[in-house]
Amino acid sequence: MSEFISLVVNGILIGGVYALVGLAIVVIYKSSSVFNFAVGDFVMWGGFVMWTFLVAFDLPIWASILFAVVVMAIIGLLTNRLLISPMAGQPLLAVVLLTLGLSYLLKGVHSAAWGPTWKAFPPLLPSGKLTLGSISFSADYMWCFIIAMVAFGIFSYLFQRTRMGLAMRATAEDHQLARSTGISVKTIFSATWILAALLCLVAGVLLGSVNNLGPQLADIGLKGFPVVLFGGLESVVGCIVGGIVVGVLENLGAAYLNPLVGGGIEEVVPFVVMLLVLMFKPYGLFGLKRIERL
Amino acid sequence: MGGLRLRIGDNDMLILNSVEVVYSNVILVLRGVSLQVPEGAIVSLLGANGAGKTTTLKSISGLLGTELGDVTHGNIEFDGQRIDRSEPEDIVKLGIVQVMEGRRQFGHLSVEENLRAGAYTRHNGASLKRDLDMVYGYFPRLKALRRATSGYCSGGEQQMLVIGRALMAHPKLILLDEPSLGLAPLLVEEIFGIVKNINEEEGTSVLLVEQNAMAALGIASYGYVMENGRVVLDGSAEKLRENEDIREFYLGLSQLGKRKSYREVKHYKRRKRWLG
Numbered sequence: 316m317s318e319f320i321s322l323v324v325n326g327i328l329i330g331g332v333y334a335l336v337g338l339a340i341v342v343i344y345k346s347s348s349v350f351n352f353a354v355g356d357f358v359m360w361g362g363f364v365m366w367t368f369l370v371a372f373d374l375p376i377w378a379s380i381l382f383a384v385v386v387m388a389i390i391g392l393l394t395n396r397l398l399i400s401p402m403a404g405q406p407l408l409a410v411v412l413l414t415l416g417l418s419y420l421l422k423g424v425h426s427a428a429w430g431p432t433w434k435a436f437p438p439l440l441p442s443g444k445l446t447l448g449s450i451s452f453s454a455d456y457m458w459c460f461i462i463a464m465v466a467f468g469i470f471s472y473l474f475q476r477t478r479m480g481l482a483m484r485a486t487a488e489d490h491q492l493a494r495s496t497g498i499s500v501k502t503i504f505s506a507t508w509i510l511a512a513l514l515c516l517v518a519g520v521l522l523g524s525v526n527n528l529g530p531q532l533a534d535i536g537l538k539g540f541p542v543v544l545f546g547g548l549e550s551v552v553g554c555i556v557g558g559i560v561v562g563v564l565e566n567l568g569a570a571y572l573n574p575l576v577g578g579g580i581e582e583v584v585p586f587v588v589m590l591l592v593l594m595f596k597p598y599g600l601f602g603l604k605r606i607e608r609l
Numbered sequence: 610m611g612g613l614r615l616r617i618g619d620n621d622m623l624i625l626n627s628v629e630v631v632y633s634n635v636i637l638v639l640r641g642v643s644l645q646v647p648e649g650a651i652v653s654l655l656g657a658n659g660a661g662k663t664t665t666l667k668s669i670s671g672l673l674g675t676e677l678g679d680v681t682h683g684n685i686e687f688d689g690q691r692i693d694r695s696e697p698e699d700i701v702k703l704g705i706v707q708v709m710e711g712r713r714q715f716g717h718l719s720v721e722e723n724l725r726a727g728a729y730t731r732h733n734g735a736s737l738k739r740d741l742d743m744v745y746g747y748f749p750r751l752k753a754l755r756r757a758t759s760g761y762c763s764g765g766e767q768q769m770l771v772i773g774r775a776l777m778a779h780p781k782l783i784l785l786d787e788p789s790l791g792l793a794p795l796l797v798e799e800i801f802g803i804v805k806n807i808n809e810e811e812g813t814s815v816l817l818v819e820q821n822a823m824a825a826l827g828i829a830s831y832g833y834v835m836e837n838g839r840v841v842l843d844g845s846a847e848k849l850r851e852n853e854d855i856r857e858f859y860l861g862l863s864q865l866g867k868r869k870s871y872r873e874v875k876h877y878k879r880r881k882r883w884l885g
């Protein structure tokens with residue numbers, strides 16, 4: 316029983332990071348209905364950009380964070396300006412496929428720049444095992460979760476309490492109406508891409524330091540999809556729940572089902588459960604209810 | 610047509626000069642519309658369904674571009690500046706806000722968030738509170754509802770909200786598209802009264818598009834009547850109210866002051882409800 320609880324707790328902790336990846340998808344999807352298939356590659360890039368400043372250039376941590384933030388923000392901005400914006404007026408499917416192309420582009424540039432090898436961060440988070448009664452979990456997972464939740468909190472503040480956040484929510488509802496109130500929808504799209512890239516940076520650094528940093532980090536994108544589909548593509552709260560559900564399912568699958576089928580099941584379980592959820596709740600657990608009286 | 614409209618030397622803040630609008634490069638909708646809105650005035654734009662009233666407003670606010678529409682001929686001037694090639698955001702900053710047909714609001718946002726969104730172009734945080742109070746002064750009902758999700762508010766409340774939202778931008782000119790749509794007569798009277806108050810107290814000019822000609826000419830000082838993408842008639846509000854054609858076709862009144870075709874009026878109302 317205590318093993319089960321430990322698995323669940325560790326799943327919840329890593330799920331916090333998955334929630335960030337989900338949020339990076341949702342923030343763009345909400346405002347422009349573009350599903351960013353390159354999200355996993357942004358996460359990988361986030362990890363490697365940080366690694367470059369911190370390890371390769373041997374800069375102090377605060378400077379590395381600062382430069383990584385700037386670089387990822389620029390990548391987010393350029394993606395929107397050079398790839399997404401020029402597609403305005405084209406079918407949405409074309410734009411979404413373009414993000415798929417972007418994913419391969421980022422993978423290609425990544426392997427040219429950093430090669431296929433694994434890198435490692437110096438220990439950024441406190442390591443070791445923590446125990447709480449009979450439950451045990453690793454300290455770095457706990458810190459991961461805490462930092463992810465802080466990032467989530469900052470995002471929620473921006474989204475709910477600031478002028479820019481209000482403009483994002485307004486844009487998410489009605490582009491034409493937003494423009495009629497003077498909101499520059501183009502600027503808002505850029506802002507959402509920058510925000511998404513920064514969320515991916517946080518996720519990439521956290522995942523890169525609890526595991527190692529390699530090209531496989533891009534596969535995290537595959538976890539982002541069940542996260543947002545669980546939560547409902549437009550729900551910010553849904554991201555947290557979705558992230559945690561995926562983290563827990565993955566851990567339980569790995570522990571209890573892998574011995575039976577011989578490995579790899581943890582990748583599949585979240586998708587199976589996602590399909591079941593979608594069968595009964597097509598808009599996800601927290602999907603926006605359409606307001607019918609209008 | 611109109612030597613009358615070529616008045617010189619008065620205080621027109623908005624001038625449309627034989628504006629032609631084409632949608633999707635082929636659909637010609639406005640066929641040379643000319644009109645003026647003097648500073649501080651309420652001017653009404655009347656006409657039947659499909660006459661091109663909304664298109665006229667969108668050509669002024671720049672929202673035409675969001676619907677693949679273009680001003681292909683003529684020009685639009687606001688405060689002496691050409692605006693027919695400007696983006697909607699910039700036009701809002703110049704001081705023109707369009708309140709779109711059908712009480713369009715951000716349905717998932719609260720009433721107060723809708724109002725704040727209206728103030729987006731103005732960065733000054735301190736005056737925001739004052740402006741909210743100003744709007745709540747005109748529409749006390751909105752204050753009680755400020756945390757309510759706007760999508761669930763009643764039609765009348767939503768109409769008040771969208772006018773309030775426009776006010777938050779401190780516009781010099783509000784383009785108001787069919788505010789009476791689907792509202793009970795008493796409420797129409799109340800809202801038109803408030804629009805008149807806003808005009809007098811804030812000095813905001815209003816270009817008021819209406820099918821409800823009676824109500825519109827009640828608060829406007831001047832009116833234009835559109836048909837088929839053209840202005841076919843214009844004059845002072847009193848003159849238009851007495852004009853036989855207007856009484857017959859737009860007010861549904863005959864010489865005797867009675868409804869001419871009751872059945873048509875009812876049919877029209879039914880249609881409006883569907884459109885709304």
Ligand SMILES: Nc1ncnc2c1ncn2[C@@H]1O[C@H](COP(=O)(O)OP(=O)(O)OP(=O)(O)O)[C@@H](O)[C@H]1O
Pocket residue numbers: 632633636638656657658659660661662663664665676677678710820
């Ligand atoms: N985006 C568009 N693309 C193509 N045609 C359009 C578009 N918008 C309006 N039209 C056409 O332009 C004409 C005028 O429409 P408009 O909405 O300006 O009329 P209106 O006077 O506001 O009518 P109503 O009283 O019904 O609102 C109509 O025939 C309409 O079909």
Ligand SMILES: [Mg+2]
Pocket residue numbers: 662663664710786
């Ligand atoms: Mg109209």
